[in-house]
Amino acid sequence: MHFSTLNCRGQLIDLSQPKMMGILNVTPDSFSDGGSFNTEKTALVQVEKMIGEGATIIDIGAQSTRPNAQLLDSKDEILRIGKIISSLKKEFPHVLISLDTFFSETVQFGFKEGINLVNDISGGMYDDEMYETVAYTGLPYVLMHVNGSYHSMHEKLIDDDIILKLNHYFSEKIQLLRGFGIKDIILDPGFGFGKTVAQNHQLIQEFNQLSFGQFPILAGISRKSFIYKPLGKSPLDVEEETQKLHLKMLEKGAKILRVHDVAATKKTIDHFISN
Structure with missing residues (x-):
């Protein structure tokens, strides 16, 4: 594999060993922790906890992507985020902050506030100016696989082999991103987005066939319904099962x-590193 580090605005992430991205939802309606961390004070306390427990990156999202969630525009996202990013940067200057958004305007705001990565669930499909904006910032870009629109993202639309479909999607998008001059690209297969339970598990079983080892891959399965629903459990009660899949x-x-x-x-x- 030719990747080993990500340049996050001058801070390098060494990917020779796996890293953790801790989730900070500043939303009132996220499916498992909505409303818990949407003030500056509660966000700071939660981030301090996650850093203490070993998170290298904090992923801040102001938009819920659960099924039937209300779509916010970028202005509402920015209002929700407020001063949380700049406060985190002041309090924890070495923490890497990822901004979970599919709006270029929100990326511009986040860049001014000090973010280090862009995490775009839409693969650039929900905002025509996203790639150009990310290129301008020079930040690493998380490219996720998703269906074509916000309102269809959870519909099951993949009939072909899931690995072939994702590799085709990634290769097309990577070519576009390279054309804009975006160098650091992280791939995210988009667990739970428009995929059946069987397809999600196939992705886990054949995870090493994604991207042919050319790009680092991010896995986001935490509290996803394909794990807890078949077991008849809640999102908060599948930690053991989740760690086995991790x-x-x-x-x-x-x-x-x-x-x-x-x-x-x-x-x-x-455990993985020690073995």
Whole structure:
């Protein structure tokens, strides 16, 4: 593999060992922790906890992507985020902040506030100016696989082999991103977005066949319904099952795990590294 580091605005992430991205939802309606961290004070406390437990990156999102969520525009996202990014940067100057948005205007705002990565669930499809904006910032870009629109993102639209479909999608998007001069690209298969339970599990089993080892891959399965619904459990009651799947993906080459439960995932990563 030719990738080993990501340049996050001058701070380098060494990907020779897996890293954790802790989730900070500043939304009132996220499916598992909505409303818990949407003030500056509660956000700071939660981030301090996640950093202490081993998170390298904090992923801030102001837009819920659960099924039937209300679509916000970029102005509402920016209002929700407020001073949280700049406050985190002031309080924890070495923490890497990823901004979870599909709006270029929100990226511009986040860049001024100090973000280090852009995490775009839409692969640039929901805002025509996204790639150009990311190129301007020079930040690493998380390219996720998703269906064509915000309102269809959870519909099951993939009939072909899921690995072939994703690799075709990634190769097309990477070519576009390269054309804009975007160098650091992280791939995200988009677990739970427009995929059946069987397809999500196929992605885990064949995780090492994504991107042919050319790009780092982020795995975001934390509290996803394809894990808890078949078991008849709630999103908060599948930690053991989630960590088994995390370990499987680490063994197959996952470089970044995007998680709610940082402490439990740290144990999984430590176990993986020690073996």
